[in-house]
Amino acid sequence: MKLIIQPFGNVPKEVLRNLAEDLGIFKAECQIKKPADIPMDAYNSRRQQYRSEILLSLCSRLDGDKILGITNVDLFAEPLNFVFGQAEIGGRASIISTARLPHPNQSVFRERIIKEAIHELGHTFGLVHCDNSRCVMYFSNSLADTDYKRKEYCKKCIDVMSRDWIPIQK
Ligand code: ZN
Numbered sequence: 001m002k003l004i005i006q007p008f009g010n011v012p013k014e015v016l017r018n019l020a021e022d023l024g025i026f027k028a029e030c031q032i033k034k035p036a037d038i039p040m041d042a043y044n045s046r047r048q049q050y051r052s053e054i055l056l057s058l059c060s061r062l063d064g065d066k067i068l069g070i071t072n073v074d075l076f077a078e079p080l081n082f083v084f085g086q087a088e089i090g091g092r093a094s095i096i097s098t099a100r101l102p103h104p105n106q107s108v109f110r111e112r113i114i115k116e117a118i119h120e121l122g123h124t125f126g127l128v129h130c131d132n133s134r135c136v137m138y139f140s141n142s143l144a145d146t147d148y149k150r151k152e153y154c155k156k157c158i159d160v161m162s163r164d165w166i167p168i169q170k
Pocket residue numbers: 119123129139
């Protein structure tokens with residue numbers, strides 16, 4: 001199993017290294033690609049945000065069992081004002097944005113990133129939103145939701161996942 005991390009724009013190297021390390025919970029070979037430019041047609045000047053579908057579709061063209069795009073620009077997808085990330089349900093591609101995740105405490109920032117990553121990857125494993133507010137597949141309306149949920153899939157979610165991607169969880 002190959003898990004590809006594709007940065008878009010200027011994502012700090014440390015963020016990428018930490019993400020790859022934290023994704024070690026999956027029994028997959030994790031590879032960080034060279035950063036790609038953010039396509040200008042993704043930019044909406046009125047909103048001063050980028051359309052997440054465009055980055056997602058670039059990810060879906062890459063090789064690998066699963067592709068996780070990451071960017072530090074703010075993403076949106078109609079009708080939502082912003083998205084923390086987006087993914088193909090049961091597909092291969094996913095994308096997350098760190099734009100709304102910063103926290104003075106770096107370990108909280110890191111925790112938020114891995115939660116969003118595990119959440120969007122969960123969609124590629126076929127998972128939909130979970131009503132358990134502690135489960136990583138709970139839909140985050142705000143950072144309070146993100147901070148409250150754990151970075152693990154609940155048992156109900158694990159039960160519908162493909163064995164290949166069940167993470168090593170405490
Ligand atoms: Zn979701």
